[in-house]
Amino acid sequence: MKSSLKTKLALTYALVAIISILMISLMTNVFLEKQFKEYTIENQENKNKELADLISKQYSDNENWNYKSIESIGINALEQGLIIKLSDNSGKVIWDAATHNNGLCKQMIDHIENNMTKYYGNSSGKYEEKLYTVHNNNNKIGNLQIGYYGPFYYSDNDIEFINTLNKLLLGVGMLALFFAVLLGLFMAKMLSNPISRVVKAAQNIANGFYNNKITEKSETAEIDLLISTINNLAETLENQKNLRKRMSADIAHELRTPLATLQSHLEAMIDGIWKPSTERLESCHEESLRINRLIGDLENLAEYESENYKLSKVKYDIYDQIKKIIYNFQADFKNKGININLNGKREIVFADKDKISQVIINLISNSLKYTPKDGNVEIIIDKSDKEIIIKIKDTGRGISSEDLPYIFERFYRVDKSRNRLTGGAGIGLTIAKAIVNFHKGNIAVKSNLGKGTEFTVLLPKGI
Template identity: 80%
Template sequence: MKNSLKTKLSLSYALVAVISILMISLMTNIFLEKQFKVYTIQNQEHKNKELVNLIGEQYSDNNMWNYKTIESIGVNSIEQGLIIKLNDKSGKVVWDASNHNNGLCKQMIDHMENNMSKYYGNDSGKYEEKLYPIYNDNGKVGTLQIGYYGPFYYNDNDIAFINTLNKLIIAVGILSLIFALILGAFMTKRLSTPISRVVKAAQNIANGHLNNRITEKSQTTEIDLLISTINNLAETLENQEKLRKRMSADIAHELRTPLATLQSHLEAMIDGIWKPNTERLLSCHEETMRINRLVGDLGSLAKYESENYKLSKIKYDIGDQMKKIIYNFQADFKNKGVNISFNGKKEMIFADRDKISQVIINIISNSLKYTPRNGSVEVIIDKIDDGQVAIKVKDTGRGISSDDLPYVFERFYRSDKSRNRLTGGAGIGLTIAKAIVDFHDGKIMVESKINEGTEFIVLLPVLA
């Protein structure tokens, strides 16, 4: 049977309260009982000695006992549960409580037995007697026999105290239980409300409502982290959904243009409007190649993002590789009137040479596309302290806006919304570059300012 978090927490608080009260009650009774036994035994012995001293004072200097006072003391002792018998030094009985009032003595003993049997059963104790010698300045003058219920005895006041204590513990237990239920209800509300909100937000996300956000705050670290995680998840999914829709539109756009061109050219030739000469066939071939390149880029991206993709790593000089790449680009840069420079030295890395070359060519190609005439592109290789080589490509192009920067490595994302053939491309190159760098356990970053330029930074580990 499933129960709500609120019910479980409330029951947990109540259970903790009940167990705590039971433990406190048990420990209190055990401790008090032990101490009370010691106290009553010591108190009984103290009473006995006081009674011996008091009886001893009733022996006069003329070797006579004060019978009336002894009788008064004896009667008062019976009421306290003490049955006394006084003998003189010759063994003759001076005063005996049993002889004086045997019925009262028996009644007191029975009363004590009943009181004790309520708490300890029939084995709680028994009636016992102790002999105490009485002395004065001339020596022993008699013997006092004291009978009482032992080894310890709870009188009516003691029992009333124990009962009151137990009632107090029960009352405290009930109040604690009520307080625990109230506190549990309050705490469970504070805990369950944000969790319920998280559950509702997660359900909304599952139903496609990705713009839903949790605004509640929680003082509990784990719940606050859960809220933050769900909000971040919703934001990430929302962004991914936007990118997915944009990617679908971009793929449709990239395919529509060459297909529309092919369709119009072929229809014109079929209808006899155009003759299928070499120039028109070359135009159709160019559009076919554009479609083929797009499909090839998508296939390459899928391959690079596959978990089973393997790299052919070797140890080589990245500086030498960079010089060769720049050399191959010199004609293109010269034709556009853009200056390219290299600043670096020999740095050995362990990587897939062809794939790293693909990354650098893509970045330099982008810099060339977006850098105007008389601009410049600088390529820098630098070794940093944590065992990585930094490859930096910095241009003086038109830059990338802060809104576009977070998405430059996404599929089909281009800050150039015009999609003209001067810039070209399908917006997959940087996505492929990032996938390759990630496979090398490296990192690729971009920094840019509008009308000031862009800098791409590739970090690669020196050793695998």
């Protein structure tokens, strides 16, 4: 049976509290018992010696015993669980507690034995006797035999102290358990509420609702990171959703225009409105080629993004490659009145020459399209320890910060008007990024609206 996180945390706190209380109680009892046992044995020995010393003082200088005082001492000792028997040097019994009240002695020993059996069982001890020499002025005047339950015993006061201590530990334990459950519920609520909110947000994402972001914060780093991740996931999926919609609209638009042109021309010729002249047939052919190029670009993109795509890598001079590409564009740049410069020196790379050429051509073509007359395009070839760096900078109209994150997406075009003079279907940069990624490289862009754009291509040196 599954239980909620809140229940599990509360039970965990309660279990930890119970275990802690039991361990503390056990350790406290073991420690106190050891100390109390040693104290009781030592205290018993001191009592016995004090009793012997007190008895010795009941012997007068005229060699007579103070029987009345001895009897009083014996009765008092009996009340403390001690059974004494005093004899002089000749063995004559001066006072014997058993003779004085044998029933009380037996009752007292039985009572102590019952108390000790409750705590330690039948192996707790037994009745034992110790013999002490009684002196007066350094002269032996007799022997004192002290009988008690040994090796130690607890009086009624001692047992009452132990019971009070155990009750106190039990009370503290119950109080600690109560606060532990309260703390557990509080902590469980603090932890489970944001997690429940994350679960709800994840369910909304699974159902296609991406706008329901989590606004609450958590003091727990992992939960706060989880909330941030879910919010980023929702935002990314929302962006992907919008891009898919735009891509569908773009594909429909890119196909609709040439197809509509083909349809209208063919219908006009079929209905006899137009004669099928060479000029009109060439126009239809041009539109069919446009559709074919779009389909070819999509096929190439799918191929480049395939995990099984293989590159035909060779060692070659990329400076020489870019120099030749610029030469092929020279007439176009001259006709538009744009200056193009190449800065750098010979750099050897290990790459697919045709595919890298496609990347460079695409980036230079973009600079040509979006740079106005009297503008400048500069291509810089540089290197670092591990990479060849290619930068293509222009002084064109630039890209807005809103469009910049999406320019490598399929069919995304900064020019929303879809003007044929300023570009194709919007797949060129997507293909360029796929090719560079396949080379284990990276392509990035920086741009300022109205000032220009800079593309940076990083290609690994390693062979």
